[in-house]
Amino acid sequence: MHPLLKKKGFILDIDGVVGRSVEPIEEGVRGVLKLIEAGKRVVFVSNNSTRSRRILLERIKSFGIPASERDIISATHATASFIAREKNGARVFTTGEEGLKEELLNAGLKLVDYEEADYLVVGSNRNLDYELMTKALRCCLRGVRYVATNPDKIFPSENGPTPGTGLIIGALYWMTGRKPDVIVGKPSKVIMLEALRRLGLRAEDVVVVGDQIEVDVVAGKRIGASTLLVLTGVAKKEDLEKASTKPDYVLPSLESLFYS
Numbered sequence: 001m002h003p004l005l006k007k008k009g010f011i012l013d014i015d016g017v018v019g020r021s022v023e024p025i026e027e028g029v030r031g032v033l034k035l036i037e038a039g040k041r042v043v044f045v046s047n048n049s050t051r052s053r054r055i056l057l058e059r060i061k062s063f064g065i066p067a068s069e070r071d072i073i074s075a076t077h078a079t080a081s082f083i084a085r086e087k088n089g090a091r092v093f094t095t096g097e098e099g100l101k102e103e104l105l106n107a108g109l110k111l112v113d114y115e116e117a118d119y120l121v122v123g124s125n126r127n128l129d130y131e132l133m134t135k136a137l138r139c140c141l142r143g144v145r146y147v148a149t150n151p152d153k154i155f156p157s158e159n160g161p162t163p164g165t166g167l168i169i170g171a172l173y174w175m176t177g178r179k180p181d182v183i184v185g186k187p188s189k190v191i192m193l194e195a196l197r198r199l200g201l202r203a204e205d206v207v208v209v210g211d212q213i214e215v216d217v218v219a220g221k222r223i224g225a226s227t228l229l230v231l232t233g234v235a236k237k238e239d240l241e242k243a244s245t246k247p248d249y250v251l252p253s254l255e256s257l258f259y260s
């Protein structure tokens, strides 16, 4: 039996582990089903900043994985929970799309224009325009608390690289010299601590699984969990040699846990 199967809980990345966008990764899906069958607690963590948990849940279910909204932590949801814990009912200006707005409202926060905001929440927006960027700039210049959903520079889409949240974070930095006060998504601890709370487990009882060293493995190390890199996504075997952070284990896929 693989030593990681002694652990009680698994924090799983979605893209590159169980699916590629809307397409399932069969070995990854079979791996999740086997973990559930073995009685492991499982939570999915995604840096996606445009989709709500509801949308991610539909995707996971379409892969044939039984899950509920409670089993998913998206950067959108974790950002909303983080702000709600820090300042209940806070007034927020966001650059984000509907998925992020939905989570902010669900957490009891108020969406307001930039002049009235206590928080600037930066998340990706595929319809970003000059007017929205102007508002984000002015909100940032007001010196309000600045929270970014994730630090992703580039998002790998089906037809090639597209701008990640870094498009807005980078532009604001160039214009104002400000960086986010808090970044929620991986490799930040903020989203990982939310995942641990959800599992109700301590880090030493948990495995963090992902397909990117600088994102998932670093995030897992930051909370002191065991880390497993799977090669069904971004990272290739040859990337391991030059990586400054080494995962505890590397396997071809999540399902390989049960065959090694």
Ligand SMILES: [Mg+2]
Residues within 6 Å of the ligand: 013, 014, 015, 016, 017, 210, 211, 212, 233
């Ligand atoms: Mg991934």
